Amino acid sequence: MTFNTLNFETCADGVGLLQINRPKALNALNEELFSEFKSFLNMISEDNNIRCLIITGAGDKSFVAGADIKEMQNMSPQQARTLSNRGQEVFNAIEQLAVPVIACVNGFALGGGMELVLACDFVVSSNKAKYGLPEVSLGLIPGYGGTQRLARSIGVHRAKMMTFTGNIYSAQELYEWGLISKLVSPEELLEETQNIASVIAQRAPVAVAKAKASINAMRDLSITDGLEMEQDCFSSLFSTQDYMTGVNAFIEKKKPVFSGN
Numbered sequence: 398m399t400f401n402t403l404n405f406e407t408c409a410d411g412v413g414l415l416q417i418n419r420p421k422a423l424n425a426l427n428e429e430l431f432s433e434f435k436s437f438l439n440m441i442s443e444d445n446n447i448r449c450l451i452i453t454g455a456g457d458k459s460f461v462a463g464a465d466i467k468e469m470q471n472m473s474p475q476q477a478r479t480l481s482n483r484g485q486e487v488f489n490a491i492e493q494l495a496v497p498v499i500a501c502v503n504g505f506a507l508g509g510g511m512e513l514v515l516a517c518d519f520v521v522s523s524n525k526a527k528y529g530l531p532e533v534s535l536g537l538i539p540g541y542g543g544t545q546r547l548a549r550s551i552g553v554h555r556a557k558m559m560t561f562t563g564n565i566y567s568a569q570e571l572y573e574w575g576l577i578s579k580l581v582s583p584e585e586l587l588e589e590t591q592n593i594a595s596v597i598a599q600r601a602p603v604a605v606a607k608a609k610a611s612i613n614a615m616r617d618l619s620i621t622d623g624l625e626m627e628q629d630c631f632s633s634l635f636s637t638q639d640y641m642t643g644v645n646a647f648i649e650k651k652k653p654v655f656s657g658n
């Protein structure tokens with residue numbers, strides 16, 4: 398499958414690298430891009446060879462500078478609801494993808510770009526990247542999940558400050574607030590992210606998927622129901638081949654090679 402607004406390659410064993418590719422518009426998310434993103438996610442969810450996905454932006458200036466403002470000009474409230482719904486649908490699909498998704502943030506992550514970051518499982522960032530939700534400067538609010546996911550990530554008070562000011566924040570600040578898991582120089586960014594992704598790709602895929610689902614469920618469940626879900630996920634893994642592979646490899650002092658079954 399080929400795309401106009403996305404580049405995809407397998408960059409290491411089991412690791413997929415998706416590049417948002419509209420550098421002239423600082424990788425702003427337009428209609429075509431969302432449509433291709435949806436097709437891409439369907440494709441990747443069927444591909445057992447990809448065990449970890451990295452998302453980054455084309456060019457050295459921007460990860461994603463938000464929704465395409467030019468496309469939003471003159472939209473009716475009804476059209477805007479459709480736009481918001483479609484963006485949320487794609488970002489929910491990223492969150493629910495079985496494989497981990499790492500945001501590899503190489504530059505501006507603003508508006509919808511920041512919301513894309515929030516839908517990923519964790520963030521490796523260039524120390525030169527800039528983050529923000531500038532929607533209030535346009536007379537809008539975040540519409541791709543930002544009002545819901547940011548507070549759950551950095552806490553409600555910091556989320557309100559970011560959202561109400563619309564200001565741009567440094568990667569260092571967001572690292573200190575816990576949104577960014579690893580902060581590196583622009584030169585090291587891709588290699589560092591690939592190294593982390595390669596480690597994940599070598600782990601038991603069903604176990605990693607269950608861990609992702611169980612951690613994600615924390616958001617919507619009480620601690621009692623969450624612990625119950627953890628028991629379900631934990632116990633179900635005892636019927637997988639990978640569990641046998643992992644335990645036998647430990648006992649035989651070998652490196653496990655997991656089949657994903």
Ligand code: CAA
Pocket residue numbers: 421422423425462463464465466467484505507508509510512531532535537538539540541543
């Ligand atoms: N939509 C459409 N085009 C965009 C864009 C966006 N979000 N961001 C940048 N571009 C375009 C610019 O219009 C410009 O195109 P032209 O060369 O054709 O004029 C090109 O990308 C380069 O941008 P700049 O010249 O502005 O570059 P800069 O270095 O001076 O500034 C920037 C960089 C600070 C990121 C600035 O481009 C900017 O503020 N962009 C908009 C950021 C923003 O407000 N994002 C939120 C969008 S709303 C949203 O996302 C809603 C939602 O939640 C659903």
